[in-house]
Amino acid sequence: MATIIVQRPKLAWHERWFISTLAKGLKITLGHALKTFREITGGKAKVTMEYPEEKWDSNLPSYYRGAPALVTDEHDRERCVSCQLCEFICPPKAIKIIPSEIPSDDPWAKVEKRPKEFDIDMIRCIYCGMCEEVCPEQAIFLRKDYAITGESRAEMVHDKKKLYEIGGKRVGLVNKWNELK
Known part of the structure; x- marks a missing residue:
């Protein structure tokens, strides 16, 4: 060749x-x-955009999904019933719930459970919104917050107290507190 x-x-x-x-x-x-x-x-x-001085808050679209937070109802009662659906559906496994029982002498003992511990690791969270969609009591919402900071990994794990603090109140029907159920 x-x-x-x-x-x-x-x-x-x-x-x-x-x-x-x-x-x-x-x-x-x-x-x-x-x-x-x-x-x-x-x-x-x-x-x-000059980030620290200018923020995206006024430019965020209505469908923006930020960080998750727990909300209470208008009477400051926690909406979460510890069904753990959000924990099971979370793709990166960022949510950890430890349920506890409500004492029988409590007027709302019919609810059976409430979260003893509710932790969300914001480093692992991918803000997908699946936890909000699956919640039957509308206890978890994605807020329009994109600047979540911390100086250590421990600060980035939001516990139940912090989640309720940043979540605020949500008005509307909650099946957990419905007298007819």
Whole structure:
């Protein structure tokens, strides 16, 4: 079998030093920069947001899913019945619930359970919203919060007290406190 020798084309000096390619790239970059500068000076919206000074709060869409929190009803009673559906459905397993029983002398003993411990690891949470969708008592909601910080991993695990503190109250029918059930 014969060997075929392919002759490479001779490159000009600017092609060998990639000057023409560099010039094409600079042309595209400068074109985008000038276009952006014209938009900014022409009164259109800014491209960059100065994060610590400016926040996205006013620009968040209605469907934005932020960090989960527990809510109470209008009488400051906890809505969670420790059914553990949110714990079972959570894809990254960020939720941990330890249920406890309600004493029989309590007027709401018919509910049977409440959470003794309810922890959400915000480092593991992916803000998917499945916990909110599966909750039968509407006890967990995703709030419009995107700046969750902590100095250690322990600070990023929100316990029941912290979750109720940041969740607030939610008004509406709760099956747990329904007299007819």
